[in-house]
Amino acid sequence: DSVYQGNHGNACFLLPSAWQCCACFVLRVCPQDPCPLCDDAKQVLEPLRHRFVFEQVDISCPENRVWWDRYRWDIPVFHLNGRWVMKHRVDLDLLDRLLRDAETQHT
DSSP: OEEEEOSSTTOEEEEOTTGGGTTTOEEEEEOOSSOHHHHHHHHHHGGGGGGSEEEEOOTTSGGGHHHHHHHTTSOSEEEETTEEEEESSOOHHHHHHHHHHHHHHHO
């Protein structure tokens, strides 16, 4: 994986090395630091990481205030292609099903 450290403090964007095959599927996670649930979620996501671009948004940054206001009590929160899909814990079966649906629609 390559890591891009953005201009906004701790905002990192993590891209799988095979991002070309899955660039249309973006999973956004809104974590907070420290966050044991966020750390657990990132580990659980590993088996599917080759199928999506992983974008991590630091909700404590002033420019991400809308995410802080919306999700500060519900982290981590996961969006797939801009759509909310889950919070607190990763449901790997749900994410796999959503990715399969998106892959089918994309082809």
